[in-house]
Amino acid sequence: xxxxxxxxxxxxxxxxxxxxxxxxxxxxxxxxxxxxxxxxxxxxxxxxxxxxxxxxxxxxxxxxxxxxxxxxxxxxxxxxxxxxxxxxxxxxxxxxxxxxxxxxxxxxxxxxxxxxxxxxxxxxxxxxxxxxxxxxxxxxxxxxxxxxxxxxxxxxxxxxxxxxxxxxxxxxxxxxxxxxxxxxxxxxxxxxxxxxxxxxxxxxxxxxxxxx
Numbered sequence: 001x002x003x004x005x006x007x008x009x010x011x012x013x014x015x016x017x018x019x020x021x022x023x024x025x026x027x028x029x030x031x032x033x034x035x036x037x038x039x040x041x042x043x044x045x046x047x048x049x050x051x052x053x054x055x056x057x058x059x060x061x062x063x064x065x066x067x068x069x070x071x072x073x074x075x076x077x078x079x080x081x082x083x084x085x086x087x088x089x090x091x092x093x094x095x096x097x098x099x100x101x102x103x104x105x106x107x108x109x110x111x112x113x114x115x116x117x118x119x120x121x122x123x124x125x126x127x128x129x130x131x132x133x134x135x136x137x138x139x140x141x142x143x144x145x146x147x148x149x150x151x152x153x154x155x156x157x158x159x160x161x162x163x164x165x166x167x168x169x170x171x172x173x174x175x176x177x178x179x180x181x182x183x184x185x186x187x188x189x190x191x192x193x194x195x196x197x198x199x200x201x202x203x204x205x206x207x208x209x210x211x212x
Contacts, residue, residue: 002167004174007182008047015042015185019163023201032207033086036135039163039185040090044131047159047183048094051075051129073099076128080105080146081118083205084133087161091131101125103132103149105142107195114142119149126154135204137165137184138197140172147177163204164188166197 021027022035052071057064075095079085081104088100104118130150137143143160150158158180160173165184168191173182188197196203206212 002171004170004178004182006178006180007170007174007184009187010043010046010183010185012042012046012185015039018042019186022163023199025202027207029207029210036086036163036204036208037090037093040087040133040161041093043161043163043183043185044091044094047161047181048075070095072097073124073128076101076122076125076130078103078121078125078130078132078146078150080132080134080142083135083208086135086204086208087133087163091133098131099125101130103146105145107139107142114145116145116149121150121153125150126156128157130155130158132158132160134160135163135208136197136200137162137169137173137182138191138195140169140176143169143173144176147173147180159183164197164200166190 018035018039022032052074053068054071055066056069058067075098077088077091077098078101079088081102092098099122101121105114105116107114132146134143147158160180160182162184164186166188188200190198192198
């Protein structure tokens, strides 16, 4: 696959260990949900080493000192419904006060093109880093559409986080939005003839919420 400057594929052994269990068809809904959150937290830890910070004064039991803290409202979480909801708690583990917006997109089963059906974003999102979440980066159509919408709302810094992607999706996002940083824990082989990632893990939304 062509290398893109704005795309990071993680090769962390702890992430890969959890992805292996995530793929397993025997993994229960509860385990699947917990693994998605854990993988997301590990990804966010690596991807936000440059989060905006400020210097504050803290009084310890011994003396006053200066300490670095994350800027208030530095990030806003934006899951793509519905599977992206499974990643929200993983981000909140590290950014517990982050506000959450939602973008609802569905994929036409014949054309595979995304269609928007819902969007609600917090006021002032344009002044923070928008973390766009979706477990799977398949054709890339939904991600590109969601990024387009965030940019129309004035978002200047957007980061896309996916647990599993394929070269087709990476290419679509990287070339449509070279200014958006993309973080993927694992790159799979390709899409099958109905647009599913292989080997993949099945439908992430169904496995998160126990639907078919």
